[in-house]
Amino acid sequence: MIIMYDILQKYFGYTSFYPLQEEIINEALSRRDVFVLMPTGGGKSLCYQLPAMLLDGLTIVISPLIALMKDQVDGLLADGIPATLINSSLTYSEIEARRRSLANNEVRILYIAPERLVMPEFLQFLQGLKIALFAIDESHCISEWGHDFRPEYRQLNMLKERFPGVPIMALTATATAVVQEDIIKQLKIADGKTFKASFNRKNLYYQIRPKENPYQQLLRYLDGKKTDSGIIYCQSRKTVENVAGSLKSEGYRALPYHAGLPSEARSENQERFIRDDVEIIVATIAFGMGIDKPNVRYVVHYDLPKSIEGYYQETGRAGRDGLKSDCILFFSYGDKYKIEHFIKQKEDENEREVAYKQLRELTNYCEGNVCRRKMLLAYFGEVFSEQNCGACDICLEPKELFEGTVAAQKALSCIYRVGERFGVNYVIDVLLGSKNQKVLQNHHDEIKTFGVGKEYSKIQWQTFIRELVQLGYARLEGDEYPILKLGEKSRQVLMQNEKVFLTKPVEKHIIQKVAAGDNYDRVLFDRLRALRKAAADKEGVPPYVIFHDTSLKEMSIRYPGSLADLRKIGGVGEMKLKKYGDAFLREILNYCTQQGIKQKPNTLKYQEAPIKQQKSLTAQVTFDLYKQGLSLQQIAARRGLAPSTIYSHLEKLILEGEAVVLDNLMDSKKQQHIKQVCLEMDTELLTPLKEKLGEDYSYEEIRLVRAQLIMEERND
Ligand code: ADP
Ligand code: ZN
Numbered sequence: 101m102i103i104m105y106d107i108l109q110k111y112f113g114y115t116s117f118y119p120l121q122e123e124i125i126n127e128a129l130s131r132r133d134v135f136v137l138m139p140t141g142g143g144k145s146l147c148y149q150l151p152a153m154l155l156d157g158l159t160i161v162i163s164p165l166i167a168l169m170k171d172q173v174d175g176l177l178a179d180g181i182p183a184t185l186i187n188s189s190l191t192y193s194e195i196e197a198r199r200r201s202l203a204n205n206e207v208r209i210l211y212i213a214p215e216r217l218v219m220p221e222f223l224q225f226l227q228g229l230k231i232a233l234f235a236i237d238e239s240h241c242i243s244e245w246g247h248d249f250r251p252e253y254r255q256l257n258m259l260k261e262r263f264p265g266v267p268i269m270a271l272t273a274t275a276t277a278v279v280q281e282d283i284i285k286q287l288k289i290a291d292g293k294t295f296k297a298s299f300n301r302k303n304l305y306y307q308i309r310p311k312e313n314p315y316q317q318l319l320r321y322l323d324g325k326k327t328d329s330g331i332i333y334c335q336s337r338k339t340v341e342n343v344a345g346s347l348k349s350e351g352y353r354a355l356p357y358h359a360g361l362p363s364e365a366r367s368e369n370q371e372r373f374i375r376d377d378v379e380i381i382v383a384t385i386a387f388g389m390g391i392d393k394p395n396v397r398y399v400v401h402y403d404l405p406k407s408i409e410g411y412y413q414e415t416g417r418a419g420r421d422g423l424k425s426d427c428i429l430f431f432s433y434g435d436k437y438k439i440e441h442f443i444k445q446k447e448d449e450n451e452r453e454v455a456y457k458q459l460r461e462l463t464n465y466c467e468g469n470v471c472r473r474k475m476l477l478a479y480f481g482e483v484f485s486e487q488n489c490g491a492c493d494i495c496l497e498p499k500e501l502f503e504g505t506v507a508a509q510k511a512l513s514c515i516y517r518v519g520e521r522f523g524v525n526y527v528i529d530v531l532l533g534s535k536n537q538k539v540l541q542n543h544h545d546e547i548k549t550f551g552v553g554k555e556y557s558k559i560q561w562q563t564f565i566r567e568l569v570q571l572g573y574a575r576l577e578g579d580e581y582p583i584l585k586l587g588e589k590s591r592q593v594l595m596q597n598e599k600v601f602l603t604k605p606v607e608k609h610i611i612q613k614v615a616a617g618d619n620y621d622r623v624l625f626d627r628l629r630a631l632r633k634a635a636a637d638k639e640g641v642p643p644y645v646i647f648h649d650t651s652l653k654e655m656s657i658r659y660p661g662s663l664a665d666l667r668k669i670g671g672v673g674e675m676k677l678k679k680y681g682d683a684f685l686r687e688i689l690n691y692c693t694q695q696g697i698k699q700k701p702n703t704l705k706y707q708e709a710p711i712k713q714q715k716s717l718t719a720q721v722t723f724d725l726y727k728q729g730l731s732l733q734q735i736a737a738r739r740g741l742a743p744s745t746i747y748s749h750l751e752k753l754i755l756e757g758e759a760v761v762l763d764n765l766m767d768s769k770k771q772q773h774i775k776q777v778c779l780e781m782d783t784e785l786l787t788p789l790k791e792k793l794g795e796d797y798s799y800e801e802i803r804l805v806r807a808q809l810i811m812e813e814r815n816d
Pocket of ligand 2: 474489494495
């Protein structure tokens with residue numbers, strides 16, 4: 101229990117668990133099988149990464165995408181967790197070296213693809229190791245019912261026989277029940293508990309806009325978002341290329357991704373997106389599985405997706421980090437017909453029916469006047485009972501009705517006068533008085549309703565007509581090119597003047613930017629982001645491996661003024677503080693000085709772990725020797741470690757609250773002087789302190805005294 105919180109703070113830099121994480125981790129620590137259902141962003145990784153630090157033996161993480169494994173391992177290494185991967189990107193001798201360090205127990209977590217795991221020779225090697233846990237990520241890949249079935253995954257069904265007694269943790273974000281049952285059956289983990297987190301993604305804002313001129317609508321949306329990361333899903337490769345190319349010429353950094361590109365180009369574009377070299381990826385649904393990028397601020401569906409399940413997965417890639425993000429869908433009937441057209445070509449009747457059903461469900465979702473979140477969750481069997489979700493277009497922009505009898509009469513009479521033989525767009529052309537060839541050919545420029553609808557736009561008429569269909573005044577016949585006909589209730593409007601109420605036209609089509617309203621210092625955030633990017637490039641890792649946007653935003657709200665304050669920012673663990681603390685603090689400090697922002701040290705509330713930190717063992721050994729009166733050099737020699745390591749042990753001990761007396765190391769006058777300078781300069785940054793103190797003082801000495809000062813201030 102207690103140790104769990106220690107590890108959470110020390111390595112991951114978090115102070116509390118997300119829902120269900122603690123329960124799941126407890127199951128893992130009790131060495132029981134467990135099935136974890138959590139939406140994207142729910143915090144699945146921690147469920148096996150944390151136990152890996154506590155369990156006796158190796159945790160093996162099975163993950164489908166070789167290309168993304170390195171980032172995951174880099175992320176763990178940055179937190180100070182010994183992790184490695186074995187896959188086909190490595191040379192034979194590299195693999196050998198890694199196998200040796202596995203055999204020597206130097207690694208806590210191994211990432212591996214299923215096809216490698218099931219190689220007979222590799223299985224044999226694993227059987228010689230002590231394995232604590234198999235964590236199977238994206239476990240829905242094992243099921244043929246799922247949307248990402250992978251034959252290699254199917255072979256994992258032998259794990260229980262080959263490794264009896266080794267617990268399995270299966271994880272997925274797929275919400276459908278058939279797939280869930282199948283996973284449990286295939287992996288033979290029916291005795292284990294299932295944990296299902298809510299699939300509500302609170303930080304996502306769902307919006308559906310009528311699709312008029314989508315590219316312009318997209319540009320309007322993107323305005324002012326040049327530095328935000330986003331995914332734009334399109335239906336065809338051609339649209340992907342067009343949109344990506346156009347955005348580029350508009351000055352956005354955008355790249356395409358679809359199955360028609362050579363695989364090197366695909367991985368390169370993906371990589372550049374993940375590393376924040378470009379902000380936008382324009383893609384078909386081929387893009388996205390396993391992408392861990394936490395700071396995707398928006399997902400736009402430029403075209404209609406194929407199913408609610410797909411839409412949920414795709415939008416789910418936004419806002420993994422928990423910060424507000426937008427999910428925008430451009431809806432048009434044209435797209436619907438296009439998809440129907442595809443469905444028609446399917447040979448298999450069963451497949452066709454499933455596809456039609458999925459499309460129907462999706463159109464209901466788009467046309468419905470019900471909270472989007474409520475409908476999405478209902479689809480996955482979850483009840484959302486709040487009146488107003490506060491983050492969807494239906495809840496935020498309630499529709500206002502107006503008496504639209506005249507508009508309805510115009511539309512219905514036009515449908516009648518063109519002989520109930522044309523589609524929606526044609527009828528609108530006539531209403532708007534368009535002199536296109538087809539209209540002229542049919543002499544519909546001579547009928548009474550020609551040009552009577554000019555007070556409304558094309559898009560507005562589309563909305564009206566859709567509503568007239570929903571209300572039963574008109575109807576659509578046929579699948580591919582539906583014909584607009586009069587509905588049963590049309591007589592009452594045309595002949596008896598029945599009043600019709602329609603949704604009031606909205607003037608602005610500009611999409612609200614809910615996600616932009618966060619209350620943080622954008623200038624500082626951008627500066628920290630640039631610093632992060634430079635460090636990431638230097639190390640060859642994605643920026644989020646260094647710090648997540650959440651951490652940078654918190655810094656840009658709180659302006660931490662000391663390392664101790666920085667440590668209290670979410671996501672800043674011990675390792676990261678050590679590695680990046682000085683650089684980030686300096687940037688914040690410089691900024692605050694320039695802007696005249698007064699930092700208040702120690703104003704952040706420090707959430708203590710429930711119990712004092714567990715002391716690290718190796719530092720403790722050093723401490724014992726130190727207490728016996730050995731000099732620093734003697735300890736170093738005795739332990740075969742560098743003196744600088746011994747210094748850092750002592751620093752750590754001080755920060756963990758041990759009373760380390762420094763008198764053996766430097767005389768008290770020196771200690772006094774360092775303290776005085778720290779306080780005078782009101783800084784914890786080493787470089788300026790060292791400059792001021794000069795040659796007679798070593799970095800190590802300054803660090804030790806600084807650590808004592810931090811503790812004194814904390815205990816005030
Ligand atoms: P999933 O795999 O379920 O999509 P991740 O494991 O990638 O989710 O976690 C999503 C995000 O939440 C990551 O940015 C992760 O660092 C963060 N996170 C996970 N657990 C916690 C926690 N207990 N406190 C704060 N942030 C967390
Ligand atoms: Zn809502």
